[in-house]
Amino acid sequence: MPDHHDHAHEPHHASGGCEHGHDDTRLPRTFLVAASGTLTGTGLLLGRIHAGPAWLPTLAFALATIAGGLLVFPAAWKALRALRLDMNVLMTVAVAGAWLIGEHAEAAAVVFLFALSELLESWAGTRARRAVAALLELSPPTAIVISDDGSEREVPVAEVATGTAIQVRSGSRIPLDGEVISGTSSVNQAPITGESVPVDKQAGDPVFAGTVNGEGSLKVRVTKAAGDSTLARIIQLVGEAEEQKPPTQRWVDRFAAIYTPAVFVIAILVAIIPPLLIGQPWGAWVYRSLVLLVIACPCALVIATPVSIVSGLTALARRGVLVKGGVYLEAVGKLRALAVDKTGTITVGKPQVVGIIPVADLAEDEILRRAAAINSHSEHPLARAIVDAAQGRGITFEATTDYQSVTGQGARAVIAGHLHFIGNHRMAHDAGVCTPAVEAMLAEIEAKGQSLAVLGHAPHGDCAGEILGIIAIADTLRPEVTEALRRIHAAGVEKVVMLSGDNQRTASAIAAQAGIDEAIGDLMPDQKVEHVRQLVARYTHAGMIGDGVNDAPALAIASVGFAMGAIGSDTAIETADIALMKDDLRKVAEAITVGRRAVGIIRFNVIFALSIKALFLALAFTGHVGLWLAILADTGATLLVILNSLRLLTTPAVR
Template sequence: MELRIQGMDCVEEVALLKRELVPLLGSDERLSFDLLNGKLSVDLSQTEITSGEVFAAIGRTGLKAEVWNDRQDDPVNQSFWKRHQRATLTTVSGMLGLAGLVVQSLWPTSGELVPPVAIGCYLAGILAGLILVLPKAWRSIVSLRPDMNLLMSVAVLGAIGIGEWFEAVTVAFLFSLSLLLESWSIGRARRAIASLMDLSPPIAHLRDESGEVRNAPPADVGVGSVLIVRPGEKMPLDGRVIKGASSVDQAPITGESVPVEKEIGDEVYAGTINGDGLLEIESTKTANDTTLAHIIKMVGDANSKRAPSEKWVEKFAAIYTPVVMGLAILMFLVPPIVLGGEWSDWLYRSLVLLVIACPCALVISTPVSVVAALAAAARNGVLIKGGVFIESPARLKAIAMDKTGTLTQGAPAVMDVVPMNGHDESELLSRAAALELNSNHPLARAIVDEAKQRGMNVQPTENFETIQGKGASGSIGGKTFWLGSHRYLEQRGQETPEIHKQLEAMQAAGRTVVVIGNDQHVCGFITLADAIRKESREVVNQLHAAGIEHIVMLTGDNEGTAKAIANEAGIDEVRAELLPEDKVAEVETLVRRYEHVAMIGDGVNDAPALARASLGLAMGAAGSDAAIETADIALMSDDLSKVPWLIHHSRRTLRIIRQNIVFSLGIKLVFVALTIAGYASLWAAIAADMGASMLVIANGLRLLRNN
C-alpha cells in the first residue's frame, strides 16, 4: 500500500504511526516513511492484514490517510486553501494580534480591563495560530506523551487564564510561524527532487527493428534498445555506445569538470549532455533504474531516514508540563486537606505557580534568537533554511567537500603553454586559438579566452574540419595544423618516447593536455586544469583551527586531478572517481565515525550526499538548483570563507540560546520557591515572566550585530 498521510511532516507523526502500525504488522521493516512527500508505504505481502485495518490504525492516531496519487501534489489539482492554509492562518493570527493591541491601547476603559473588542481579536488570533496545533496537543494528552504542541497550548491557556491576552496571541503566532517555516523547507526539498526529473529528456529517439527512428518516452524503452542521441541532446537512459564518437558533459551525474570523450564500448548516463558527435547507444537500464533515477531516490531516502535529534525543549516539555501541572494540583489540594490550610490561599498560590510556570520567556526567546541568527547569516551571504540548521555547524567534527565548483573554480583554465621544435609560446597559443575559435567545447573556450587575455588577435582558420571525437584541423598561413588529445597523437603515429613521458607526467599531475602539431612534427602542447579557488587553502586551515578534525575531498574526477588539488588545498584525505552512490557511502562512513558531518557541494551529483550528511552546504551562486534546494544551508556568494564564519556564528548562537534557557528557568525556579513559601504574588509572577521575556529577547537580538 502507498498512502498519503496528511500532516506527516516531522518525526512526531512517524513515531505516532509506528505505535499503532508496528503491533498490527509485527515489524517496523514493513513500513517506509517519506517525510518529504508525506508518503507512507506499507508492505502487506504474506500477511492476512487488510487495507481497512491499516486505515483504522492510522485513524486512531488522529491523522488522515488516502491512497497515493502522483497528481495530488500538482498545484493545478489543489485548492487555494490546501496550498496556502498554514500561511493564511499564520498571517491572520499575527494581524489579529496586532489589531487587538491597537484596539486595547486606544479603547477608553476603566482600570486594567481588556476591552471586549480587543479580547475578540486576541481570541480569534489565538484560534488561527493554534487551530492546527490543538489536535496534536489533544493526541499527546490521550497518548500520555506530552510534546511541544501541548506545551504551547498550555502556555497560551495559562496566559489567557491570567488575562495576558496579547502574550497569549504572541506565543500562538510565533509557534504557528515556526511550523510554517518547517513546512516551507519540506516543500522546497520536495520541489528539488521534482527538478531533478527535468534532467532526463521527455523523449528518446528509438531505432526499431525495421531501422526506422521514432520518438518514445524513456519509460517505454526496454533494456537492449538502440537509441539515437543527436549533438547537444541529453542522454535519455543509461547505455553503452555502439556507434559514433563524441565528448559528453557528465557534470550533472559525476561532477567531472571537463567533458569526457566517448567512443564505442564506453558507458553513458541518463541526464548527461552529448557534445558535437552523433551517438548510437544501446540501453542498459530501464528509466526507473538509471543512475539519475537512483540519485532522485537517494535524495528522498536520505531526507526521510535522517531523523534530526529531538530538540531539547521538546524533551524538556515531556517532563516540565506534567510536573508543573501536578505540582499546581498538589499545592491546591494537599495543604488544605492535610494541614488544614485555607482553600482560597492555596488556590491563589497554585494559580501563581501556573503563571510563573508558563514557559512564555523560554518559548519566545528561542525563536527570536534563531531568527536574529538567520538574519545575520543572510546579511553575510549565508542562507540557512530554518532554525533547526543553525545549531548544526557548531557540532561539526568532519567535513566532506566536492572538488569541482567547490574547492575549484568549476571551469578549465590554461595552466601551461609548452612549445617544441622551434615554435614559441605566442605562436603555439595563437594557432591553437585559431583552431578552437568556433568551438563551444569548454577546453576550446578556455584556450581562446587565454589568447584574448594575452592581447592576441585570433583569426579563424581556412578549410576547418572537425575530427569527430578526436580534435580539429585547418589551414593557417597556407599550412595545415591539427589539434587533439594525447590519444589522437598516438593514432597519428607522431609521438616520440620523450613526448609520451612528458604528457604522461602532466596527466598524472591532473592536467588535461591539448596537443598541437602539423604534418612534420609536434609543435607543442597546452595543459589545462580546473583552477583551485584562491581562498581554498586558507579556508581549510581555518576549519582545522576551528576544531574540524577531518576534511575529505569527494569527487568524480580522476585520481591524478583530485590529488593535485587536494595537495594544493591541504585536504586530509581524497576519494576520487566516485559516482553519486559512492559519495553517499563515503558520507555514511564519515557519519558513523564522527557523527556530526557536513557535506559541501554544488552539483546535482552532490545532492544525495548533501541530503545524507548531518548538514548539507551548497555553493549557491553557481550551484545547481537541486544541490541548493536539497542542502540545509546555501553559500550564496560562493565564498568558502563563509564556512569557518558559519561555524563560529553557530557556536555564538548556541551560547546565547543556552544563556536564555538558563535565565528563563532560573527565574522560574526562584519564583516557585517564593510561591511555596507564600512570598510571591500573582502580579509579581506576571512581572517576572514578562521581564524575563523582554530580557531574553534583548539578549537574542544581540546576534544581529556583526561578529
C-alpha cells in the first residue's frame, strides 16, 4: 500500500488513492471531477431520451471515464511499476472490466464517484491544515529597519540580520522575533500562545514574529533571523508532526498491505471458479468480481487516521500547544497519570514575601524597610524577594554600614548606629533572642512549607537585643494551578503526583494548596526518573510536565513529556513531546481532551470503515449490490469519515 500520510506534503498532479492534494493542483482536479460528473450525467440523459445517434451516450461515458481517470490511471500505473497493488489499481481494473462487459455507464460513474471522493479528501487535508498554514502569512514580508542615522527603510525580512533595530508601528504585525528597546504597547500573541488577552510589552520584553502590535509604537532589536523565529519553528514542527505515524495508522498500513493483494486474489477466484466448476454464466460472475473490487477499495479505512491526526494537531496548534506527532496525540489521549515538577510548573519559580509578622512595636513597613536595607547588599533569592517587596510597596531605605554575611544563616549590618541581623531560625537562636512565643511562630511558618527571615536587633553594648519581626517567604502557586488541576482530573487523569527537590514538608504544603493527589520531596534528578518509571509501570500511560531542560531525563521516560512556557525557548521545544507555548497548565487539560477525542474518533472511523466494507462485500458476493451502489457506499463512507475527523477542529475548551 502507498504511504498516503507520508505523501501529504508532496506535490502530485495525477494522484489518487486517498493522497492529499495541494492547493496548486486543486483547480485542475476540481475541473476534471466536474467534467467527469457532467459527462456522466449527459450520457445518462441522452440514453434515457434517445436523442441523437446511438453512439453519443457511449462517447459521453468514454470522455467521462477519461476525465475522471486522469486522476486515477496514472497513479495506478505508477503503483504497478513499483510492484504495488493499491486502490488506484483496484479502480482501474474495475473500470476496464466494466467497459469490457459493456457496462459503460457504470464505468463512467465509478470513475466519477471515486475521483469525487479523492477531491473531498484533498479538500479535507487542505481544510485541516489551513489554520496552521495561515501562520505563514502572519509574518510580514518586510520590516522597517532603523539606520544608524535614525532614518527608516523597508527591507525584506530575510535580509534583516540579528541585532538590527526595527520599528513596529501601532496596529501592525511584528515581522521578526526580538526584544523591545523602547516604547510600550500591548501585543496580541494569540497566533503563537493561544492567549485571548493581549500582553503588555515594555523595554526588555521579548516579542515574536506574527504577533500583532496594539496601540503603542515599539522599537525592537532583532534576536532571531526570519528562518529561526518561533513562528518558523512552529510551522516546521507541525509539518514534521504530520509525517509521524501514530500506532493506529501503522496498523492500518500493515492491514492494507495484506488486504489489497488478498482482495485481488478473491476477486479473480470469484470471477473464474463458478463458471469453470459449476457452469455459471461468465458475465454475471465477472460483474460480481468487479463490484467486489470496487467495494473492497479501502479509501475510508486508509484516511481514517491521517485526517483525524492532522485535525487534532491543528486544533491544538491554534491553542498554543505544539504536539510533535500523531503518536503523541494518541498517547496524550490515553493518559491516566501525570507527574509534575514543582518549581516553575506548579509554582511561579520566584520567592515572594507572603507575610510580615511584627514581634516588637514596629509597623510592617518599618520591618520591611530595615530588612531590605540589610539585604540590598545580597543577591541571595530570599534577600532579593525582601528587597523586591519593599520596592513594590514604594518603601525607601538608607544604606547600611558594616555589612557582614554569615554563611548558612543570614547577614548583619548597622542601621542608625545599632547592629541588626536578618536571617534564619538558627541565626535568631544563636543570637540568644528567641523566646517560646517566637519559637511557636517560627514553627507555624515552617509547618506551612514557607521559608522565613527573622529581623532582630542584635545584642551589642548596652542593648540586650530583641526580635523585631518575622518575614514569611514562599514560592507562590501559579494563579491558574487549582483550576488547571481540576480540569486535568475532569479530562480523565486519575492521579497527579508532584515530584520536587525541595524538602517533603514544603512539597506537601504546596501540594495541599494546589489540590495535587500526592507530593514526593527530597528528590534528586535520577530519583524523579525512577518515580516516573513507576507511574508508567502502574498506569501504562503516564505523562510528565517540566521545564524541558532540567527535567529532560524524566520527560524522556514518560509516555508524553510536556514542556512549560516553550515560547522563545528552542531547547524546551526540542526536549518535550508536547510544548506549551505559554506558562498555563490549563493547556494540558486541553491537550488531553483533544487527544481523547482524537482517539475516540479514530477508533470509530476504523470500525465504521471495516463494518461498511464487510457488509457490502457480503452483499456483492451474493449479487445484491451493483457497481453504482458499491461506489456510492465507498464514497459515502469516505465522506462520513472525513466529516467526523474534521469535528476535532471545533473541540470545545475544557471548563
